[in-house]
Structures are given as C-alpha cells and as structure tokens.
Amino acid sequence: MKRRNFIKRASLTGLGLAIAPVIASCATEEKSTKKTVATTGTTPVVIGTWDVKRSTATAWEVIQNGGSSLDAMEQGCRIEEANEKGQSVGKGGLPDRDGKVTLDACIMNKDGDYGAVVCMQNITHAISVARKVMEDTPHVILAGKGAEEFAVSKGFKRENLLTEASKKAWEKWKEKSEYKQIINIENHDTIGMLAIDKKGDISGACTTSGLAYKMAGRVGDSPIIGSGLFIDNEIGGATATGLGEEVLKTVGSFLIVELMRQGKSPQEACEEAIKRIVDKPNSNFKNFQVGYIAVNKKGETGFYSVHKGFTMTKYQDGKNTSTPSTHYINS
Ligand code: SD4
DSSP, X not given: OOHHHHHHHHHTSHHHHHHHHHHHXXXXXXXXXXXXXXXXXXXXXXXXXXXXXXXXXXXXXXXXXXXXXXXXXXXXXHHHHHOTTOTTSSTTOOOOTTXXXXXXXXXXXXXXXXXXXXXXXXXXXXXXXXXXXXXXXXXXXXXXXXXXXXXXXXXXXXXXXXXXXXXXXXXXXXXXXXXXXXXXXXXXXXXXXXXXXXTOOEEXXXXXXXXXTOOTTOOOSTTSBTTTEEEETXXXXXXXXXXXXXXXXXXXXXXXXXXXXXXXXXXXXXXXXXXXXXXXXXXXXXXXXXXXXXXXXXXXXXXXXXSTTOEEEEEETTEEEEEEOOBSOOO
C-alpha cells in the first residue's frame, strides 16, 4: 500500500490517532536526515590512511585539474601500489605463509557503485582492476584466478609481486612460523582514501596485500563493502586499516557513515566505531590495531584508532599534512 493511501485509510480509523505521532516523528526524522546533507559550497578534500603524502598529492592534483573524485582515488592508490618499499600494498607486499602475495582492493563511486578484487595474484594495480570490475562487468567482486584472468583480458601485465626484501622477510618469518597479529605502529600500511571533488561528489578506494603471513585464501576487510570502505554521496565516506577481522565483524565503515547520517561528526563517528570493537565481549583489543578515517559531505574529517601510531594524511586548502591520530588506549 502506498504511504499516502495508508495514512488516509489509517486516519479513518482509531488506528489513525494511535499512529499519527509515529508518522509525524518519521517525517521529522526524514527532515533532520536531509538537514545533514550539504550539497553546495563543499571545498575539495583528499584524505588517506597513514603517511601517504605522495598519494594525497596525486589525488589532489587530479581534482585541481577538474578530475572526478573517482579518478583521484584510483590515481592516488596506484602510487602506493607501485611503491615497492611499502610492504603492505601492491608490489613488494608481504606474502601469505606460503610465500604468495595476494591483493585485495575495492573502489566506490558517488552513485553507490562498487567493484572489488579479492585474493588476486601477479597484478600490481589491484585498484584499477577493481574499477574495471565495477565499470565493465555485471558483478561487484572477482576473486583469485578469475580476477587475475579478467585483469589480463583488460590489458594488465602479469608481474612477480614478491620483491627480494619481502622474500627475505618471509624466509626469516618461516624460521619460527609464529603467527601473531602485529600492531601496526609503523607510519605506513594499507591505503584507504576518500575524496570530495570540485562538484562536491565523494568517492573512496582501499587497497592492500592484507595481513603479512596470513593463511592462504584469507581475505580481510579492505575489499569488502561496508567494512573496509563505504561511501554515501549524500552523507560521507569512511575507510579502515588494521586487523580486518575486527572491522568485518562490526561492519565499521558502514557504521561510521550511518552514524554521520544520524548527525554525528566524522570524528565522533570514528570514535564510536572503535568503541564498538573494544566493547565487544572478550575483545582482545590490547593486541591489535584498527584505525578509521572519515569525511562528511561538508568536507569535515575525522580519524581515530585503538592504539597509538596511526596517522591520517589530509590535503585540503592547498596543504598536505600528516597528523597522528588520537587513540583509545592512552598509554
Ligand atoms: C586486512 N585491513 O587485510 C587489512 C590490513 C591492514 O593495516 O589494514 N593493515 O585486514
């Protein structure tokens, strides 16, 4: 039954009296949701997880030249994917426990479209393959061999992603083969990026080689919509880094966007999402890191993590800066 007809019929009965306040409050809620949406006057902004100034600068330039936030996200992530020194993204990423580098990535545009690859080998620019999945296939996720073959069919070159440095690190790890979560306190890791372009449109992207020495076939939060990344062009976007299992279990990025929809600032929403993780029964949060960054439609940003050591890079008003995050554990 259409809402208008339902209201009309309900008002002919006693039920009408009972539900009138409910309908009225829904209408107010609808109004107040819309109030949080600023559609004009947004200044462009680019943010990224960790110290990724080269990526944010690249994305910023795309936007300054009139490019879309989607192009900016792809170009920004490609910088880190090609950076062999970064051992958690693209080429040079640390392998799984069998010595294979497997990549996860996703991208999301202003229209709520999304594309991802999971557990893909031998292709450096996972983010660009994810974009092709979004734009050139009827699907949203391609995995493993299928993703790799799709990439090759689109002209991507197969490459060995295991660099000498990452191979050495893996060989050293194999001496003990001890698997424990590493709290990422170095200033570089999985890259998640969010941007608003000159038209005020928001896009996001996230790319990673996942956790070092993970089990073969393991997929983290980074390529999963709502967990590693979520965009709602009316509200804002969020992306995550850290122990993906914990982000997945709380659908962290979607949660942050929904909290912003309810009126929370990006900072408050990131803090609440971290709190959901640490407040879980038997949460082992002293032993893992999770960090979130978020932006709302007005271009306001927020970031927060469980532990010290997380940073966010932001390019806005012509300035490219990395800032240490505030964190839940204060020791
Ligand atoms: C994952 N979230 O695969 C990624 C890894 C990461 O900082 O972000 N590390 O779980």
